[in-house]
Amino acid sequence: MYPAAVALGIRLRVLAGSTAESAARVVPEPVLGDCRDAAVLAAFAQLSDVLTVADAQVSVAALEKLEADGVVVRPSPAALAYVQDPSVAMRRRLTEFGEEVAGHEAGQGVARRRELAALVARSPSGQGAAWPVAERVRVAGTGDEVIAPAPGLDPALAARATEVALRIAGELGVVGVLAVELSEVVDPSTELDGTASVVVDDLAMRPHDAGRWTVDGAVTSQFEQHLRAVLDLPLGDPRPRAPWSVTVDVLGCDYPDLYRSYLHVMAHDPGVKVHLYGKDVSPGTVVGHVTVCGEDLDDVRARARHAADFIAGVIDK
């Protein structure tokens, strides 16, 4: 989020667990402390006009106390409560206003086709903005892939997924970015005529993995949009800059030094956008991602996959 804050001239302060965390390495004068400690959180909140939360470990009760004391918390603790106890509160609330939620009840006998993500933002005044619905492809042993927009998605279903996400944002009073993870499903009773629908799998009220493509691929990134929303600035244009954007996770590998593969990837394809998180490299953890944008989906996917797999050592050096 920091590069977006720099461009907008917004001062960003960060509370981090240790100097080893990526955010503490990047943002000046990080405050170090345990975000689960109410006193630490209260002292940190005094430094800023608005407090926003990117860590699910922060206590909603502590945030409610801060809000009662006059701290502006966005999204609000009342909204965050739905994602921190998704198994109970969120499912009950979504069901109340008529959304189908994946679970023991709704999931029975339904054929799951693929994972989708509807990414939207909402400002305190209720302005909403939606990026194109993306598809997430999980690949065992290598980095996950996010494709925006989701290839071949029925426009009516894309509109439905976006409407679901904007509706959830409004109903739960979300401020900032909301990522709604969905499944495209086909009910066996309608499978023959191919009628698909979407069910909600999970929510996240912050910039999300499924929206990292927006940094290179959209006019306004999810990080800039989150800042605009929580600061009650007008939202930016979420439209894509290119027909296709593909982001692939870079996994840590047995080679702790990524430098040589990084050189290769840059030399091999000057159009790949490489993002490394400055973490210590260990096998299997996500240490960065690559994004490729372009006109031809097969080309864009192949280039992003090659770059991520090469850095991660999946392709033998």
Place this chain on the structure above:
Amino acid sequence: MYPAAVALGIRLRVLAGSTAESAARVVPEPVLGDCRDAAVLAAFAQLSDVLTVADAQVSVAALEKLEADGVVVRPSPAALAYVQDPSVAMRRRLTEFGEEVAGHEAGQGVARRRELAALVARSPSGQGAAWPVAERVRVAGTGDEVIAPAPGLDPALAARATEVALRIAGELGVVGVLAVELSEVVDPSTELDGTASVVVDDLAMRPHDAGRWTVDGAVTSQFEQHLRAVLDLPLGDPRPRAPWSVTVDVLGCDYPDLYRSYLHVMAHDPGVKVHLYGKDVSPGTVVGHVTVCGEDLDDVRARARHAADFIAGVIDK
């Protein structure tokens, strides 16, 4: 340059004159000191693998001493010497390898049409990359405008300007971004048949005002490219992301608080990219810029101009 460094996972340290400078506000742990002081510079150079210079006040003699002591300085002091004494050394050297340089000799009787900027980058191994040639439009009483690519520029002349810039980069041994400011001119003897040519006005060996459009408008920005070049990483794709990009300077105005006009501009046009430098606002200084990218040049220019003029108070609020 810092947002580009964050994405690439590169650690950037900055030497700044005071905490009031934009760079010192943005980059963690700035070192404060006078960059004209050789001892300050020598101590700072010990912190990094590569030293690059964005301030024309740095002494070339001090950089030569550091280089002799084994510090990697890019671009080299030998190259920087050409821009620090442009009236003598640069003009002599350019004339030696056959470039026409604007000045008392070459400028006589030549009709100047417009200002162009050829922005290129060169790596230590000699790899070069060129962005499209841009036009700079100076507007009295309001912010300057840069249009990329230069509208209606004869493709042969654009190729010639790019060739001149790449040739200068090679001949002078530039590493990093080189901005070549040129004039499109018509010799009176050839004016009737419309034959135009370019002459070199000035050089800058760093990311340059004429290249700020690349942050939003090119696959690889001038800041990322400068980092890649000085660190001897392969260069990125300089191609534009949209047919037209227009950047307009935002000037400081009598209202020290830009907040209200910033809100208006964001609400009026969600596609404008606003960049504020975090400087104290005083009338007439450049405090930021806006960039708009798109398909239609007239539309893109009008939107960028409106946004910059509104923030600067040129349009009455």
